[in-house]
Amino acid sequence: MERELAGQPTSGHPIVVKIGGSTLGSHDTSLRDLVQLQEEGREVVVVHGGGNVISQWMQRQGLAPQFVGGLRVTDAPSLEIVVAVLTGLINKELVSSMHEFGGRSVGLSGIDACMIEAKIGNPELGFVGEVTAVNVELIRSLLDSGYIPMIAPLGVHVRDGSENAGSPLNINGDTVAGELAHALEAEQLVFLTDVGGVMDGGGRVIPRLDRRRADILFNSGVIQGGMIPKLSACLRALERSPLATIVDGRQPNALLDCVQGNSMGTTIISSFRGGRKRDNENPA
Numbered sequence: 001m002e003r004e005l006a007g008q009p010t011s012g013h014p015i016v017v018k019i020g021g022s023t024l025g026s027h028d029t030s031l032r033d034l035v036q037l038q039e040e041g042r043e044v045v046v047v048h049g050g051g052n053v054i055s056q057w058m059q060r061q062g063l064a065p066q067f068v069g070g071l072r073v074t075d076a077p078s079l080e081i082v083v084a085v086l087t088g089l090i091n092k093e094l095v096s097s098m099h100e101f102g103g104r105s106v107g108l109s110g111i112d113a114c115m116i117e118a119k120i121g122n123p124e125l126g127f128v129g130e131v132t133a134v135n136v137e138l139i140r141s142l143l144d145s146g147y148i149p150m151i152a153p154l155g156v157h158v159r160d161g162s163e164n165a166g167s168p169l170n171i172n173g174d175t176v177a178g179e180l181a182h183a184l185e186a187e188q189l190v191f192l193t194d195v196g197g198v199m200d201g202g203g204r205v206i207p208r209l210d211r212r213r214a215d216i217l218f219n220s221g222v223i224q225g226g227m228i229p230k231l232s233a234c235l236r237a238l239e240r241s242p243l244a245t246i247v248d249g250r251q252p253n254a255l256l257d258c259v260q261g262n263s264m265g266t267t268i269i270s271s272f273r274g275g276r277k278r279d280n281e282n283p284a
Contacts (some may be wrong), residue, residue: 013187014043014143015259016237018177018230019094019249020193030192031094033255034148035103042259043143045184046105047151047177050090057081070225074126074170082170086152087111095150106142109152110176111168113138116155118169129155129169131176134183151176174226178233182240189237190258191230192249197266198223198231209268211235231268238270 015037019030037044051072055065058081066073074082091107098105110116115138118129142149153173157164174191181189197205201222209217214231217223223231227246234244245258247265257263 012043013185013241014045015188015190016045016047016177016181016184016186017190017192017255018047018049018174018233020049020173020191028250029252030249030255031097031103032101033253034105035098035101036256037259038103038146038148044148045139045143045151045180045186046094046148047153047173047180048086048090048094049153049173050086053090054082054085057085068122068125070228071125071128071172072170073124074128076127079127079168079170083109083154083168086154091150091152098148098150103148104146105148105150107150107152108138110155110171114156115139115151116153116171116176116179117158118155118171119158119160120164120169127164127167127169129157129171131155131171131179132158134179136180136183139180139184151180153177172229174229174233178236181233181237181244185240186237187241188259189234189241189244190255191234191244191246192254193226193230193246194248194250195227195246196248196264197246198227198268205264206266209266211238211268211270214268234268238268242270244268 034044034046058065058078061081063078087109095105095107113135115135116131117133118131120128121130122128139149153171153176155169155171157167157169159165177189198209200206214235230246234246237244245263245265245267247254247258247263
């Protein structure tokens with residue numbers, strides 16, 4: 001059922017936005033862009049990061065941040081900091097700022113209502129989860145009530161009878177964004193990052209990709225570091241969504257430009273017959 005907000009009907013397919021902590025700065029307009037989209041009647045779901053702040057708090061506690069394959073090693077003391085910083089400090093600061101700019105937002109994590117269920121895939125990483133199920137009922141209720149869900153990337157361990165059953169798990173924020181976009185059949189997945197987009201071997205931004213070309217970049221080793229989970233999340237979302245975009249979120253109005261089809265980053269399109277296509281999307 002479509003609902004109406006600010007005089008404009010919604011499509012029932014929200015925009016999912018991943019905001020990295022490194023993009024929020026003095027020139028950033030992401031939160032104001034989110035409020036404007038809400039005022040225009042667009043449904044938006046936000047996943048936020050916070051890795052730099054987590055590392056700072058770990059160092060204050062005498063814990064050295066460690067990473068394996070780009071994922072944070074999360075032992076029990078580290079998990080306490082991850083949960084406190086993501087669901088407390090960062091999440092509530094973002095929600096508070098949204099309200100200051102005139103928006104309506106509710107802060108959550110993937111733990112709430114068992115939104116994100118996961119299991120420990122690699123014991124070497126500690127309490128780091130691989131997503132096994134997504135429950136979007138709470139998100140849809142908030143969207144129907146006119147709120148922007150602001151989601152911290154945590155999950156709950158599946159109730160499998162193990163000693164970790166029901167415990168919080170740290171999950172890569174890019175992965176969470178891709179899984180939510182997939183589950184919600186999002187209109188679009190947008191990554192606001194601190195780079196211009198997906199780069200080719202010569203360091204130039206690739207303006208447009210499909211799954212075939214993305215696979216070639218993966219296999220050739222061109223995609224590295226933090227871009228690996230981002231592009232993987234885009235491909236996951238494209239199983240049910242028409243497009244995903246990776247843009248430099250530090251640029252003014254980057255999110256608005258992206259939603260309006262004026263992105264200067266990388267747009268990845270679905271090449272599956274089952275994928276939905278936006279009315280204003282031109283054939284590849």
